[in-house]
Amino acid sequence: MSVRTMPLRRSSALAGAVTLALVVTGCGSSSDGGSDKAGDARTRTFAADNGKIKIPANPKRVVATGYAVPVMIEAEAPLVGISSWKRGEPMMSKKDLATYKKLSKVAGEQAAETNYEAIAEAEPDLIVIGVPAPVLGDIDMQRLKSIAPVVAIGPTVPSAWREQSRKQADAAGALKKFDATQKAYEDKAAGLAKKYKNVLPDLKLGHIGAYGEVAKGTFQREFGGSWGTNIAEDVGATYYGKVKKPGPGSRAVSEYPSLEELPDGLAEADAITYSVNADGSVPESVKYVMDSKLWKNLSAVKAKKTFPIRYTEAATYGQAMQTLDAIDESFAPLLKS
Amino acid sequence: MTAAGRTTGAATTQRGVPQAGLLIGGFVLLAAIAVVSVGVGARSISPVDVVRALLDHQGTDDHVIVRDVRAPRALLAVAVGAALAVAGALIQTLARNPLAEPGVLGVTAGAGFAITLGSGLGFAAGQAGQLGCAVLGSVLAALLVATVGRRSPLRLVLTGVALTAVLTGVALGMRLMLPDVFDVYRFWSVGSLAAREQAPLVWPLTAIVVCLVGALALSRALNALTMGESVAHTLGAEVNRVRAITLVLITVLSGAATAVAGPILFVGLIVPHLVRRIAAGSVPWLVLHSMVLGPILLLVADIGSRVLLPTGEVPVAVVTAFLGGPMLIWAVRRFGEGSL
Numbered sequence: 001m002s003v004r005t006m007p008l009r010r011s012s013a014l015a016g017a018v019t020l021a022l023v024v025t026g027c028g029s030s031s032d033g034g035s036d037k038a039g040d041a042r043t044r045t046f047a048a049d050n051g052k053i054k055i056p057a058n059p060k061r062v063v064a065t066g067y068a069v070p071v072m073i074e075a076e077a078p079l080v081g082i083s084s085w086k087r088g089e090p091m092m093s094k095k096d097l098a099t100y101k102k103l104s105k106v107a108g109e110q111a112a113e114t115n116y117e118a119i120a121e122a123e124p125d126l127i128v129i130g131v132p133a134p135v136l137g138d139i140d141m142q143r144l145k146s147i148a149p150v151v152a153i154g155p156t157v158p159s160a161w162r163e164q165s166r167k168q169a170d171a172a173g174a175l176k177k178f179d180a181t182q183k184a185y186e187d188k189a190a191g192l193a194k195k196y197k198n199v200l201p202d203l204k205l206g207h208i209g210a211y212g213e214v215a216k217g218t219f220q221r222e223f224g225g226s227w228g229t230n231i232a233e234d235v236g237a238t239y240y241g242k243v244k245k246p247g248p249g250s251r252a253v254s255e256y257p258s259l260e261e262l263p264d265g266l267a268e269a270d271a272i273t274y275s276v277n278a279d280g281s282v283p284e285s286v287k288y289v290m291d292s293k294l295w296k297n298l299s300a301v302k303a304k305k306t307f308p309i310r311y312t313e314a315a316t317y318g319q320a321m322q323t324l325d326a327i328d329e330s331f332a333p334l335l336k337s
Numbered sequence: 338m339t340a341a342g343r344t345t346g347a348a349t350t351q352r353g354v355p356q357a358g359l360l361i362g363g364f365v366l367l368a369a370i371a372v373v374s375v376g377v378g379a380r381s382i383s384p385v386d387v388v389r390a391l392l393d394h395q396g397t398d399d400h401v402i403v404r405d406v407r408a409p410r411a412l413l414a415v416a417v418g419a420a421l422a423v424a425g426a427l428i429q430t431l432a433r434n435p436l437a438e439p440g441v442l443g444v445t446a447g448a449g450f451a452i453t454l455g456s457g458l459g460f461a462a463g464q465a466g467q468l469g470c471a472v473l474g475s476v477l478a479a480l481l482v483a484t485v486g487r488r489s490p491l492r493l494v495l496t497g498v499a500l501t502a503v504l505t506g507v508a509l510g511m512r513l514m515l516p517d518v519f520d521v522y523r524f525w526s527v528g529s530l531a532a533r534e535q536a537p538l539v540w541p542l543t544a545i546v547v548c549l550v551g552a553l554a555l556s557r558a559l560n561a562l563t564m565g566e567s568v569a570h571t572l573g574a575e576v577n578r579v580r581a582i583t584l585v586l587i588t589v590l591s592g593a594a595t596a597v598a599g600p601i602l603f604v605g606l607i608v609p610h611l612v613r614r615i616a617a618g619s620v621p622w623l624v625l626h627s628m629v630l631g632p633i634l635l636l637v638a639d640i641g642s643r644v645l646l647p648t649g650e651v652p653v654a655v656v657t658a659f660l661g662g663p664m665l666i667w668a669v670r671r672f673g674e675g676s677l
Contacts, residue, residue, distance in 0.1 A: 109516060110516060213524065214464065214524075214532050215524035215525065215529060215531065215532060216524075216529065216531055216532065216649070216650060216652075217406075217531035217532030217650070218532075218649070244648075245648070256649070257379065257648075258378070258379035258380075258649070258650070259406065259532070260378050260379040260380040260402050260406060261379050261380060263380075263398040264380065284462065284463055288532065288535060291535055292405070292406075292535070293396075293401045293405050294398060294401055294402070294405075294406075297396075297397075297398055297401065
């Protein structure tokens with residue numbers, strides 16, 4: 001096999017050009033969140049679940065998947081492709097839903113349904129993966145990295161959606177709209193906390209989540225910081241108790257005991273909240289609990305202090321505003337008693 | 338055993354133990370295990386309170402758990418265990434094949450297919466929806482198998498195997514394409530007796546009781562059938578009629594059991610093997626002993642399902658499979674295939 005050698009003068013010139021290009025594009029290191037100014041392609045180093053990643057300081061073409069999808073749409077990030085996110089559709093505003101439907105779907109509901117060719121065709125300059133860390137194993141990260149820088153920012157404990165969504169919006173350079181929505185949420189929550197300050201802090205609350213498994217005879221008991229409780233806590237609600245054997249993620253703040261343990265689990269509750277669907281219907285797993293005589297024996301139920309809460313899956317500030325409205329609507333009778 | 342012995346039924350086992358005595362002993366054991374079953378669960382309830390809950394219900398949480406959660410579950414275990422065991426005894430007798438079990442008629446595959454299809458179309462939401470889909474699927478599948486394979490036992494088994502393969506394959510394809518459907522199916526597919534207390538069980542349980550009585554009534558005629566069609570004709574049995582009624586009984590028994598508890602394998606296969614030696618070639622005694630041992634096996638497995646893990650439960654189908662495999666090997670090694 002023959003190898004053609006490059007003339008020395010020509011190779012020196014090429015080396016010089018490469019050096020110049022590296023200086024211009026700014027490949028030097030930078031601190032987390034900082035940016036390097038160097039011509040047209042500024043970059044910064046971003047700390048994500050998958051390590052410190054060099055990403056464009058001002059991305060123009062973003063692909064988002066999983067929990068990052070509603071965050072990016074709400075923050076008006078420059079999206080060119082998203083994964084399907086059916087579970088979030090009932091909580092999207094009309095405008096966001098229209099945007100969601102219009103955007104090209106480059107992945108399905110599951111991480112394993114990622115369409116790498118579709119992502120490559122979208123020509124993104126940043127890919128934001130919003131799935132839990134264990135699910136990252138279902139994604140061919142090397143293949144994605146060959147398309148664009150990839151940052152993984154997935155959910156951990158449910159109440160951490162605030163920090164995670166901010167980080168996702170930050171990666172996409174879309175903090176302006178995000179911060180405005182966050183401010184609106186915090187103002188609204190503070191207003192409701194004031195409205196219920198004479199009734200809520202005195203109540204010991206318990207919560208029944210929507211993810212119990214009827215086939216196994218279990219129900220989901222959610223504690224403070226869980227999906228069903230964290231937004232109500234911003235209004236001043238206090239959920240008592242803690243998980244007997246904490247696990248990772250949402251298992252740190254919720255558990256799945258047998259229906260037989262319902263009396264022990266909620267005996268001390270002055271009031272009980274429970275998750276319902278976006279349309280107000282009661283999920284099968286919650287209905288299973290509410291149809292049992294053990295539920296009817298609970299003191300909170302006898303005192304008629306049970307409150308359905310819609311939109312408990314909220315993971316963005318915009319969605320959480322709807323949850324606040326739902327909580328206000330549900331807790332309203334407390335002010336009359 | 339002589340032909341005359343078969344038709345009249347053996348009053349004693351091969352070791353000379355009275356069948357009636359064994360049966361009464363079995364009923365006593367069943368009652369004792371049922372009481373233990375009602376006393377075991379996630380919440381600790383004293384035996385005194387268990388008895389009080391059954392005899393003097395006060396409506397306390399403990400009493401509600403015993404009466405409304407555990408007692409219906411024990412009753413369900415008895416009904417499902419008896420249904421599967423008797424269906425297994427009938428299909429093994431009819432097919433003259435010791436490896437036959439109720440699933441051979443396509444009942445389990447039919448129910449699984451109907452649950453899958455029903456979930457995809459939105460009909461299988463909730464326990465009532467799943468129950469309806471499972472009943473419909475199992476009955477239609479069994480009808481199809483019985484219609485095509487009615488002429489001979491071998492044809493019946495082959496048709497059942499073929500239909501099971503087709504339905505399982507199509508349903509698997511649908512579940513792989515539709516994650517939501519898979520989600521519904523995966524809970525149903527592991528047979529369990531947990532949380533059935535709120536399901537509409539009156540009709541399935543009534544059907545099981547009626548069919549158990551029917552199986553007993555038919556067992557003498559089946560006794561004649563085990564000696565071959567020509568001998569059965571000679572003894573005055575209406576072979577085609579007996580075969581058709583037996584197929585209906587197997588379909589309803591296994592279909593109702595699968596619909597309310599999901600697929601629970603091994604009970605229909607192992608129980609007839611275990612009691613065949615005791616029955617000494619008599620189908621009536623085979624049916625009677627299966628009717629008692631099936632519930633005992635399922636109740637023991639169900640108690641195990643509740644105590645094996647420190648928290649939560651193991652589905653009863655997993656426990657029956659765990660117990661059933663070694664028991665089947667032991668029975669085959671100890672007794673051989675036995676006489677049908």
